Amino acid sequence: MALSWLLLILLALAVIGFFAGRSRALASAGGNVRDLHSLPSYYGYNVALTALVPAVGVLIVWLLAQPMIVNSTVSSLIPDQAVPEGSERGLIMSEVRRVAYGLDGAVASGAMTETQAQNGNADIEALTKTLKDAGQVLTQDITQPILVAAQKFRSMTSTGTVAMQVVVLALALLGAAFAYVRTHKEFRARNVVEQGVLALLLLAASIAILTTIGIVLSMLFETMNFFQLHSWKDFFFGSTWAPNFRGGSELSILPLLWGTLYISVIALLVAVPIGLFAAIYLSEYASGVTRSIAKPLLEILAGIPTIVYGLFALLTVGPALVSMFGDGGMLGVGWMASSNAVLTAGLVMGIMLIPFVSSLSDDIINAVPQTMRDGSLGLGATHSETVRNVILPAALPGIVGAILLAASRAIGETMIVVMAAGAIAKFSGNPFDAMTTITTRIVSQLTGDTDFASPETLVAFALGLTLFIITLGLNIFALYIVRKYREQYE
């Protein structure tokens, strides 16, 4: 029986349970809804949920656990001498699985009977031929230990699957029966369903949090692997970034961090004044009509994919800057050699961040109470004096929070810098130089045919984790400031 059938049966059981529970509740009250503790459908939901939730829960756990148990049992059956020199047990296990699935396929297509497939002493060559003729994929010839293991694998899997189906169905039936018997007009079905809803919401929230923890842990383990292969002193305090896949790399984060911060600072120098002034105009001066048109238009900028910004940098901003600052350019200074430069990436990233800063600042400025404006205007201050002396100071903590959030976006931004910043890791103060960032290096270290065992690839995880910690710190700091500000007017 396939998994989809099992799920359909469970669903059908739940639907039947729903109607059965509802009608039983109604019957217990003599058909009078007002005598029931809860609305009739709550009794139905109670039966349906009690049937469905434990069964599906067990199903999910079983589906996750069974392959692990089968794998480890079968893997221990394979004798050490069956593992060829230079190979690994994991590779043999994948071959075992392929043979097992091949046997399954052959039996299903009728090229082989079930008895033949289970015969442990079958002629290996004939079996291989049969499987290959039946169109099953085998990467190498079957050996005796592999065949035995595959047969064990098959039998364990099929036994497990049957057991799972029995257990799940039994649980569903038991649950439905339990809830059905409990259904009575005095039973507080509404409260029980409420608990169920709460559990569902809690589950969703905890999945989000657990995923975050999982991401951090996976990065952490790879990072620890990296530090076993490479000195942490070089990573944190070295001065050169020179990965070499033949070994002897110098992998220091500092030049990359310098490039990241330099580009982010330029981006913020562009985004903060423009975004802030736009927010002040929109929230303080613009009429309702202007605001309702201009604000969505500004926010369209936030919806543009960053790869499009990257193209804009590569095709428009970069060449424009070169034609101004490059050799033979309009200014005739010859400062800029190629269109890939810190300035190009910073400018375009700044444009990307404008709606981010303006939208958040706009909300924060609007949250300053009207009585503040009235108070200042009533003392004979002009509009801009009011903005400068009262509204901005009152909104400042929130605006700082918005800027920090924008900064963490800038630090983590990848696509624009990949396309516009260049690939040379160095310490330089010249904004017309090409430089590279942490995110760009992560991309380049992991692109192409790589194994995850050399320090040159594992460094990507250490870089990623460091980046994550930096942006996480900035975000927490920003949220702390924003929250502190919110309490001020309550």
Add this chain to the structure above:
Amino acid sequence: MNDMTRVERTVDSKAIKIAANNVQVFYGDTHAIKDVDVQIEDKTVTAFIGPSGCGKSTFLRCLNRMNDTIDICRVEGDILLDGEDIYDKRVDPVQLRAKVGMVFQKPNPFPKSIYDNVAYGPRIHGLAKNKSELDDIVEKSLRRAAIWDEVKDRLDAPGTGLSGGQQQRLCIARAVATEPEVLLMDEPCSALDPIATAQVEELIDELRSRYSVVIVTHSMQQAARVSQKTAFFHLGNLVEFGETGQIFTNPEDPRTESYITGRIG
């Protein structure tokens, strides 16, 4: 109403500070103020009373053109301050508001120090030549608002940390620091407890010696206690305007009598 006897009733006439003739105010299509004529005398407390929504706050905000900040608001008629039309094109509303100060219903100190709150107006209008002059203005204003003794040791503390009554007196100090000629107060005590209210009322009576004060209030006792002149508004009309004692003891209009005896409102 024993409060009635507390304030002396000077009947001798004083100079007219603000004269409003035939004032109409519209919010979009709504006719909020209809044909209002009021003469506000110098060095006098004038109270505006009336039920909610009768237009008394709207009219008050016309007197320093605070209604200009509302897009859909339109004012017609003449309002003369010392004989000059304040809605004339040559009048800068910002300059006007320095002369006609305002205290609001809810205490609204800026999120700055107590000192900076009071120094805000003088700094904007350049009233002090140097730091010590500014210090003098701040101290004088806080003394005039009867709050100096409570805050003199913590001028650097934020104004928002004071109690409600202290905040409102701080706002009054802030308003008098710009040396206005008229002080408009829009229900200044509605957010305060009785003790703080009594302090602010006492203060209003003192301010009368230097300024012309216009106060909007929902409390008829308060109007009777602090004002010399009272105007009663109803549904956007000025129903009756006269000596406070006369309005409360012997009103001419039956609507006024109904309101002060609690039958309408």
